[in-house]
Amino acid sequence: MKKKYTFGWDQGVAIFLLMTVVIGSFVSEYFANFDNISFVIQDIAEIAIIALAMTYLIIAGEIDLSVASILCLSSATLGFLFRNGAPFEMAILGGLLVGLLCGLINGFLVTVVGLPSLAVTIGTLALFRGLCYALLGNEPVNELPEEWIVLGYENIPGTFLPWSTIPLAILAAIAWIVLHYTRIGRWTFAIGINPEAAKFSGIPVARMKLGLFAVTGLMSGVAGVVYTLRFASASPDGAVGYELSVIAAVLFGGVAIAGGVGTLWGVLAAVLSLGAIRSVLQLIDFSANALLVVSGALLLISVVVPKAIEIYQSRRNSAFVTKI
Amino acid sequence: MKTAMTKLFRIRELPVFLALVIVVLITGTANPEFFTLSGFQDITLGVAVVATLAVAQTLVIVMKHIDLSVGSTIGFSAYLIGDASSQGHGFWYCMGLALALGLAVGAANGFMVAYLQLPSLVVTLGTLYIVRGIFNEVAGGNTITEDMVPGPINFIGLNTFFGIPYLFIVAVVLMLIVGFIMKRIRSARDLYAIGSNLLAAELGGIPVARRVFLAFLATGAVSGLAGAVLLARFNTAAANSGNGLELSVVAACVVGGVAIAGGVGTVYGAVIGAILLQAITMALGALGIPQFWQLAVNGTLLIAAISLDRYLSTRVKPTSIMGAK
Numbered sequence: 001m002k003k004k005y006t007f008g009w010d011q012g013v014a015i016f017l018l019m020t021v022v023i024g025s026f027v028s029e030y031f032a033n034f035d036n037i038s039f040v041i042q043d044i045a046e047i048a049i050i051a052l053a054m055t056y057l058i059i060a061g062e063i064d065l066s067v068a069s070i071l072c073l074s075s076a077t078l079g080f081l082f083r084n085g086a087p088f089e090m091a092i093l094g095g096l097l098v099g100l101l102c103g104l105i106n107g108f109l110v111t112v113v114g115l116p117s118l119a120v121t122i123g124t125l126a127l128f129r130g131l132c133y134a135l136l137g138n139e140p141v142n143e144l145p146e147e148w149i150v151l152g153y154e155n156i157p158g159t160f161l162p163w164s165t166i167p168l169a170i171l172a173a174i175a176w177i178v179l180h181y182t183r184i185g186r187w188t189f190a191i192g193i194n195p196e197a198a199k200f201s202g203i204p205v206a207r208m209k210l211g212l213f214a215v216t217g218l219m220s221g222v223a224g225v226v227y228t229l230r231f232a233s234a235s236p237d238g239a240v241g242y243e244l245s246v247i248a249a250v251l252f253g254g255v256a257i258a259g260g261v262g263t264l265w266g267v268l269a270a271v272l273s274l275g276a277i278r279s280v281l282q283l284i285d286f287s288a289n290a291l292l293v294v295s296g297a298l299l300l301i302s303v304v305v306p307k308a309i310e311i312y313q314s315r316r317n318s319a320f321v322t323k324i
Numbered sequence: 325m326k327t328a329m330t331k332l333f334r335i336r337e338l339p340v341f342l343a344l345v346i347v348v349l350i351t352g353t354a355n356p357e358f359f360t361l362s363g364f365q366d367i368t369l370g371v372a373v374v375a376t377l378a379v380a381q382t383l384v385i386v387m388k389h390i391d392l393s394v395g396s397t398i399g400f401s402a403y404l405i406g407d408a409s410s411q412g413h414g415f416w417y418c419m420g421l422a423l424a425l426g427l428a429v430g431a432a433n434g435f436m437v438a439y440l441q442l443p444s445l446v447v448t449l450g451t452l453y454i455v456r457g458i459f460n461e462v463a464g465g466n467t468i469t470e471d472m473v474p475g476p477i478n479f480i481g482l483n484t485f486f487g488i489p490y491l492f493i494v495a496v497v498l499m500l501i502v503g504f505i506m507k508r509i510r511s512a513r514d515l516y517a518i519g520s521n522l523l524a525a526e527l528g529g530i531p532v533a534r535r536v537f538l539a540f541l542a543t544g545a546v547s548g549l550a551g552a553v554l555l556a557r558f559n560t561a562a563a564n565s566g567n568g569l570e571l572s573v574v575a576a577c578v579v580g581g582v583a584i585a586g587g588v589g590t591v592y593g594a595v596i597g598a599i600l601l602q603a604i605t606m607a608l609g610a611l612g613i614p615q616f617w618q619l620a621v622n623g624t625l626l627i628a629a630i631s632l633d634r635y636l637s638t639r640v641k642p643t644s645i646m647g648a649k
Binding site for chain 1: 447
């Protein structure tokens, strides 16, 4: 039997991305030039890196609202260590470790203590952000070594891609392969579809979830380092509200909030779409507020349209049944 | 006697109330200024906005839903009130505008959650963005200043009734009204049934969609009207007003025993939770702890509260992000 071709949400997002790029190139001659592409990639790098891990977490039926605070705490730790005389490499390592630790704390509270992740991560959102202020006070760390911060604003020599493309591309490739071609990926989907069934079929559900929270923390730490280099500064009030952008991107990319459904390239297409739309709106001198409205609208579309299709199909099917 | 004791220990609000008493006593002993009238007024005035929103949020959380759009709604409404007033419109016109905004946002949320059966977390996250975006566009760089605030709102923000700030009285009256309704009126009791077992509620003949819609509508309406409270509290409003308030509100509810898993909790608990968070904020100041630690302490307290609740109750393990099924 020939496999029936079904048109998925992620293909829709990819087409949406293409349309944005085509329309963007028409409305502004600056859209498709190399400087702007480099800028767009820099602009979305942190959100994209966190979204990779958040995809797993939402597919597994959990959520993490504390990612932006972890990003900032990792950045603050980096700044704090460097200000107190640690070599920059050690400071980066410290930032990454703090990210991992934060993720483990979330995972511990969800899997071992057994609390709902939504409530836990609202709590850790405040806790981790509070620790940023406790570490740095109101003084951002601005004197970072020049040879490192050039990585934040310069392109890879000979190309038009910013340095942050490298971690993003490597991590995206790993995330893609692991989610769609390995046992860990299949386990993630199984847990999201039915945690009870997953447990009885021998999947270590608690350990998997702990791992996913830890990886999300680590990815937020990586994003924290990228963020610090991009702004050449570690401050306690950075990246406020990023968690909502990350979740909006993941859901627009076709991952169901109820868990069990989603593809990684759908999410990547969604992140790029948001970056492209932001750039188009800026280039045609639209106010930054329009972006908020567009993000919100895309988020709603990503739940309303599949629901409308579902209702339409069930009506058609039931009409068919009554005719017989 | 024994039954009275067990009954007392069953009260969900008791632990958080005891925590509040302990915080107040410790702080008061360490710093006697905390016990003065101005210390009392600081707490009650500071808590008014979050307490008002927490009362509204309770309606939604007991149904196992959530409304994240309240921060955007209250900020926009505060701005609209000030803006309309500065153009010479009267007090009631301004309040009508605030109510209309709240009803519009509430109806949009309610329609999508109740009739399209979409997840409330996603829907209200979407409306949070959209309302904030429209608000920022309307407000631009403008700021509502004190002379633009309508007279009655200015009055309740600055004055006290026998030492109790009017704003706190507004929050308490709202709490008592909603508390009475949720205890005595059957359609409001239905919200608990929906939150504890959706399927059973449906089979039991509760018009679930209508109840969910009305609860979101009510939450929206209160958030809109609460714009007056926000404006009265700060005497100013600008494009960033109410930003991030939704998380403080959810935190107050959860600390006060309104479980995110739905079906339990009261508005009294939510308000006590809000007061506890505010008291701790003030206590840190009174004890000379740098205010930088404030946020971290609030977060820790929230986690401690839900851990304790989890330990005390014998509910099943959470299987979804909203908690137990």
